[in-house]
Amino acid sequence: VSLFLKAIPMSMGNTCSLDASIDAAEVVVTRIETDTGLVGIGECGTVAGYPASARSVIEGSADLAAAHLMDMDPTLIGAVNERLLGVPGQIGALRTGIDMACWDILGKAEGKPLHALLGGKLQETVPIYCLIVGESPDELASSLQEWRRKGFKRFHFRVVRADIATHQARINRILSMR
Structure with a gap:
């Protein structure tokens, strides 16, 4: 498990309800590599994208997550989530990114897109x-x-x-x- 910060530029800035303005949101990118070499990527947002929040999520969390996920099959997503529920610290914030990375690994292992793993497409396009x-x-x-x-x-x-x-x-x- 490795974690890193990625700044996402906000071309028009972002003014939230607290009157704070930021030019870029920082997200935590999660990378999980299996013992078979498959790599899954996930991402978790942080409190409104504020850099201090993102940095606090990362500090020490990769080692903690890796210790709890070692020897687990990442394609058993329910079991992974169950294991992480009891872990103290900032792992709660990282569960989203870990969950995404596990789904990414499952899709690659099965050779299927995510929508197929979740029951199939409901529509051809997704409104943005x-x-x-x-x-x-x-x-x-x-x-x-x-x-x-x-x-x-x-x-x-x-x-x-x-x-x-x-x-x-x-x-x-x-x-x-x-």
Whole structure:
């Protein structure tokens, strides 16, 4: 088990409800290599992508995870998750990445895509939502227009620290653009 940080640039920045702004989200990438040489990759987010949160997840966790996963079959995903439930420390935050890496290994071992392992495709395409940013109704509308020009059709936005009238104005402005 190895872990490393990956910074994901946020081209428009990210303003969360706590008024903190970040230019890049840091995620923890999980890499698990089996004794047969198969490699699974997973990823877990951290608290709003804040670097300090990501670094605290990594410190010491790779060795701890490896110690608990040694001699386990990563294709037995339920057993892996069950084992990790009782592990103290930051392993809880890493379980998502470990779970993804195990599914990746299972897919490679079986020669099947993930959707086949989970019961098959339900649809041919998956809609993607775009996060639009802006504190004022006009900033939010401008962001929506910009991303529409790039081909996005579905959007969501975050609540920012403001009074209820500002929230309502932001919502109404976006609804008027449907």
